[in-house]
Amino acid sequence: MVINVLISTIDQGIYRVKDVILPFRNDVKYIISHQFTGTEKTPIPQELVRKDVVISQIAGRGVTKSRNIAIENATGDICIIADDDVSYTFKYIDNIIEFYKDNRVDIACFKINTGKNDLEYKNYPKGVVRLGKEINYQPSSIEITFLLNSIKKHNLTFDERFGLGSWLNGGGERFFIEDALDKNMDVYFVPKYIVNHPYESTIKNFQKYHKRRNIQTGAIDARINGFLSLIKPFIAVIRYYRDLVEHNKNPFGYLRERISGALYILKTPLNK
Numbered sequence: 001m002v003i004n005v006l007i008s009t010i011d012q013g014i015y016r017v018k019d020v021i022l023p024f025r026n027d028v029k030y031i032i033s034h035q036f037t038g039t040e041k042t043p044i045p046q047e048l049v050r051k052d053v054v055i056s057q058i059a060g061r062g063v064t065k066s067r068n069i070a071i072e073n074a075t076g077d078i079c080i081i082a083d084d085d086v087s088y089t090f091k092y093i094d095n096i097i098e099f100y101k102d103n104r105v106d107i108a109c110f111k112i113n114t115g116k117n118d119l120e121y122k123n124y125p126k127g128v129v130r131l132g133k134e135i136n137y138q139p140s141s142i143e144i145t146f147l148l149n150s151i152k153k154h155n156l157t158f159d160e161r162f163g164l165g166s167w168l169n170g171g172g173e174r175f176f177i178e179d180a181l182d183k184n185m186d187v188y189f190v191p192k193y194i195v196n197h198p199y200e201s202t203i204k205n206f207q208k209y210h211k212r213r214n215i216q217t218g219a220i221d222a223r224i225n226g227f228l229s230l231i232k233p234f235i236a237v238i239r240y241y242r243d244l245v246e247h248n249k250n251p252f253g254y255l256r257e258r259i260s261g262a263l264y265i266l267k268t269p270l271n272k
Helices: 011-019 063-073 090-102 148-153 172-182 211-230 232-239 241-246 251-267
Strands: 003-010 028-036 053-059 078-083 107-113 144-147 187-196
Touching: 003 011, 003 063, 003 090, 011 028, 028 063, 053 063, 063 078, 063 172, 078 090, 078 148, 078 187, 090 107, 090 144, 090 187, 107 172, 144 148, 144 172, 172 187, 211 232, 211 251, 232 241, 232 251, 241 251
Parallel strands: 003 028, 003 078, 028 053, 107 187
Antiparallel strands: 078 144, 107 144
């Protein structure tokens, strides 16, 4: 089986990618989707000029768009979703290959190693679990791997309205998995590490009712419930009024932010 590591990066992030790729191995290839926001492309570092590295440079921003482009350029059997601030080992690569060889699965989500034995990145399920919408586990993008042929067969892509660099700045991986489940694909969680990343992340630093969280909540609600998402914020304000005040959040600001997120999804076509 050939592994494709799909690395999304933007602007000067291309210079960090050299720390992501491993020494050459016949069954591993790196597909880099490099976005640039200026008028000129950032020069490709010499360390990335390798026969196992393929780079596409695209004007614009939006990590979900970048991931979709990487998927289009992929040619391997198994793909790993990656960013420019992670690292791998060959043991991690072998963990992925072994699971796919021994199991019938379209998508497998694994664990992030924080480098601290007593600190898991999140509250993971305890064993191998076939995922369904009743399972309380939301994968991070860098935990996701998949069979490329399965993804293309089911026409599964990332929703480009979500994700870092979009107006919503997050949530793309959630709907990648939920859309897969809607298509009756076999999606599993596997309690093995496949990537290194520090425990800290941007979203963890935001307070409970931060504007970004509220907008995302409204957008996610609209993706799931359609126009009902324009009514639910009013109910939420009543339900959480005391908690909003205790967290110094203006209830009307909370209402406005949730509705703005919902309206964005309702007005913006999917991947157009």
